[in-house]
Amino acid sequence: MFELDLRSRAPIYEQLAEKVKELIIHNVLKPDQQLPAVRVLAGELTINPNTIQKAYRELENRGYIYSVPGKGSFVKPAETGINVIRLQDLEKELEKIVTEMLYLGVRPQEIITRIKRQLSKSADKGGPHHD
Amino acid sequence: MFELDLRSRAPIYEQLAEKVKELIIHNVLKPDQQLPAVRVLAGELTINPNTIQKAYRELENRGYIYSVPGKGSFVKPAETGINVIRLQDLEKELEKIVTEMLYLGVRPQEIITRIKRQLSKSADKGGPHHD
């Protein structure tokens, strides 16, 4: 279910958290859907349960999942508590990327075009689910 | 000249490389301009020269600077060898950010607006210098 690079400088728990986050964002993992149990996923990925646990804890701290002792870990619906700080971080990252693209010679019009293409591509898959 | 966070999980040499890269991208450091010598910068930042060297090496590998033994390290002009791989990475990052912004409830029109604002802000400072 997940492909991890054990040689990467990025920690395993961070890679895993990133993968799960992407599945949530792309709506592959639906709200309130149960995630694989830490021991099960540990067995499948041949990774220590503690490492899985660390990834899940990180995802919980960032507001993407919630865990219930005895029951399991589940995808947290996006509506509850929109993360303003995370949006500011994304804004800064976006700024960096656009600036570097300009530096590398990409024309402004080209940047706009690509983003619009991306927007129409993501619209149907993982768009927001406002009530 | 540089502000580093010694407590951050991000390595010092990575932080430094990122800072220098941003100065280059924003055209604060001009093409072929000499960078501070490794020992000098090490003294100013109270950091081991080896760490500075590591940051410079990384910048050289990524194509942002070039070093000449005996002379110094200098800003590499952007035109020579446009990094296609780097552009693909930026494209992927851009895709991730846009997707996550949508997930967090930002409207597509709002994303376009912010990027256009960013484009006009960067245009005068660090735009490409085509011959």
Next chain:
DNA sequence: CAGGTGTACTAGGTCATATAATACAGTTAG
């Protein structure tokens, strides 16, 4: 030659990461 530059190497310390082995408490199906 003297003093600057980049670069390379070894040695040692620190800390995050990952593993291993237990352990405990809550939930749930039988």
Next chain:
DNA sequence: CTAACTGTATTATATGACCTAGTACACCTG
């Protein structure tokens, strides 16, 4: 209730990246 599942916590240990310290060599320039 019992068994088997869940998340969570703890301790111990090993590994590797990171950083420092010190030294050394080759190159360039006034």
